[in-house]
Amino acid sequence: MVAAGLLLFSVPAVSSAVDFGYGLGYRAEHSNNMALVSANPSTDWLNVAQAEFALQELDSPNVTGRLYSKLEYDNYVHHTFDNQTLFFLNSAGTWSISPQRLTWTAEDYYGQIPINPFAVNTPNNMQNVNVFSTGPNLFLRMDPLNTLELGARYGNYHADTGSTNSNRGSAFAGWFYQLSPITVLSLNYQGEHAGYTSSAVGSGYTRNDLFARMAMRRPYGALIMDLGNTWLQQTNVADISGIYARLLASQQLTEASTVSFTATSTLTDTADTILAAQGVGAVTSGTIVGTDIYRLKHADVAYTHRRTYGTDRIRIFSERLDYYTAPLDQELTGADADMGFQLTGTLLGSIYGRYVRTRYFANSGVNRDGQEGVRLAYETRPNLFLGLEGRLTRRQSTIPGSSYSEARVILSITYYRNSELINANSGAPALIERDRIERDLLFSR
Numbered sequence: 001m002v003a004a005g006l007l008l009f010s011v012p013a014v015s016s017a018v019d020f021g022y023g024l025g026y027r028a029e030h031s032n033n034m035a036l037v038s039a040n041p042s043t044d045w046l047n048v049a050q051a052e053f054a055l056q057e058l059d060s061p062n063v064t065g066r067l068y069s070k071l072e073y074d075n076y077v078h079h080t081f082d083n084q085t086l087f088f089l090n091s092a093g094t095w096s097i098s099p100q101r102l103t104w105t106a107e108d109y110y111g112q113i114p115i116n117p118f119a120v121n122t123p124n125n126m127q128n129v130n131v132f133s134t135g136p137n138l139f140l141r142m143d144p145l146n147t148l149e150l151g152a153r154y155g156n157y158h159a160d161t162g163s164t165n166s167n168r169g170s171a172f173a174g175w176f177y178q179l180s181p182i183t184v185l186s187l188n189y190q191g192e193h194a195g196y197t198s199s200a201v202g203s204g205y206t207r208n209d210l211f212a213r214m215a216m217r218r219p220y221g222a223l224i225m226d227l228g229n230t231w232l233q234q235t236n237v238a239d240i241s242g243i244y245a246r247l248l249a250s251q252q253l254t255e256a257s258t259v260s261f262t263a264t265s266t267l268t269d270t271a272d273t274i275l276a277a278q279g280v281g282a283v284t285s286g287t288i289v290g291t292d293i294y295r296l297k298h299a300d301v302a303y304t305h306r307r308t309y310g311t312d313r314i315r316i317f318s319e320r321l322d323y324y325t326a327p328l329d330q331e332l333t334g335a336d337a338d339m340g341f342q343l344t345g346t347l348l349g350s351i352y353g354r355y356v357r358t359r360y361f362a363n364s365g366v367n368r369d370g371q372e373g374v375r376l377a378y379e380t381r382p383n384l385f386l387g388l389e390g391r392l393t394r395r396q397s398t399i400p401g402s403s404y405s406e407a408r409v410i411l412s413i414t415y416y417r418n419s420e421l422i423n424a425n426s427g428a429p430a431l432i433e434r435d436r437i438e439r440d441l442l443f444s445r
Contacts, residue, residue, distance in 0.1 A: 018056070019055070021417050021420075022053045023417070026049055026413055027047075028410070028411045029408055029411075031044055034076070036404045037401075037404055041406075042078070045078065046075070046077070047074075050070065050072045066091070066092055066093075082123070089110040090109055092106070093106055093107075104135070104136050105137065106134040108130070111129065113270070118360065118399065129157075131274045132155060132157075134155075135151060138151065149175075150172075152172075153170045164198070164204075165197045166194040166196050168194045174186050182217055184216075185213070188213060190208070192208075192272075203235045205232055207230065207232045207233075208230070211227060212226070213225065213226045220251065223249050225246070226245060226247075228245075234293075240324055245265045246265075246266065256307065259301065259302070259304075261301045264297070293324050300318070309343075310350075318332070319332040328362065330358055330361065338350055348377045352374075355368075360399075366398045367395055367398075371393045372391065373391030374391075383415055383417060383419070384413070391407075
């Protein structure tokens with residue numbers, strides 16, 4: 001949908017540069033517990049054929065855009081699951097109709113999320129979800145220090161099994177004051193109405209956010225602080241209100257190391273979370289789509305250190321989800337780490353691990369999930385990579401039948417054209433960058 005829109009946006013800027021890349025690959029995966037069950041595990045081989053494509057608009061005064069898509073076919077040799085075709089899309093584009101005055105933005109994110117967060121993430125517990133949003137932004141510069149921004153969005157949210165699939169309309173306004181060359185203060189309002197397409201769950205909800213923001217960008221770091229309130233009204237259900245607060249900070253400690261910190265407390269649902277994260281794959285919270293208005297409390301700290309022979313990444317996080325529409329309250333705490341190594345000029349390696357403890361309050365269930373693994377990638381010739389990965393995954397659970405352990409070995413061969421662009425767009429954008437600081441800094445005046 002938005003891919004066509006991005007091409008349309010590019011019409012006024014056909015002379016600008018477009019960077020693109022693609023990948024074609026095959027993986028063979030062997031698992032000693034493909035279904036991730038607690039008893040009678042079954043061994044199976046999984047054959048995966050995959051194609052990736054990424055595009056980014058460069059050096060254009062009128063158009064900015066990025067697109068990442070992946071098509072994957074999964075074949076289970078011993079039929080543990082039915083064969084399946086998966087498609088993923090992260091796309092966003094902005095057309096400056098009148099530079100620094102009027103822009104039009106379109107976003108579309110498509111992928112898979114769990115149906116039931118209490119069950120393991122296997123193919124029979126996944127569903128397709130798509131979030132689309134488009135609309136204009138109008139900037140009115142009152143004087144060199146004050147700017148008024150007005151905007152509107154039409155959106156659509158659809159999940160295969162969701163009862164709260166919806167059409168959405170929203171409008172927002174922000175008054176921005178340039179306090180200093182690096183600091184912008186703003187007062188922001190956003191109103192949103194989600195109209196459910198299924199009459200079985202009511203008409204939807206109306207949400208209003210009012211908050212103040214301070215945004216700073218320094219040569220070696222950035223900071224955003226939000227504080228305000230949210231009011232949410234639902235048909236035939238008690239109104240909800242509460243604080244909206246957020247802190248985002250990033251600081252370069254040395255030439256080789258960076259630390260970032262995030263803390264937030266907000267009312268949200270799956271559709272708004274996907275839009276804020278700019279990608280379905282960035283949503284890690286357990287959610288039953290269709291009953292998912294909840295308060296999200298999240299905090300994490302991440303550290304990155306770049307060495308001459310690799311990069312280390314460490315993140316520690318804590319998250320609490322309090323649901324207003326279903327007995328799904330849960331608390332997650334954990335950490336993940338990845339240590340990369342440039343073993344030779346053509347051989348890359350990494351050691352990684354992840355641990356998450358999830359507590360479900362409705363049934364007093366506790367899951368402890370852990371994963372450790374090793375990856376190797378060898379560039380046999382320019383752009384052609386051979387991969388080998390081994391990993392151990394396990395879950396210790398107080399929920400009957402939910403514990404399991406699995407060992408998996410993955411062999412792969414992939415051809416990339418512009419692998420850096422593919423890898424940069426396949427995940428969620430960096431937290432600070434995806435928060436549209438450039439908009440808050442008003443064109444870097």
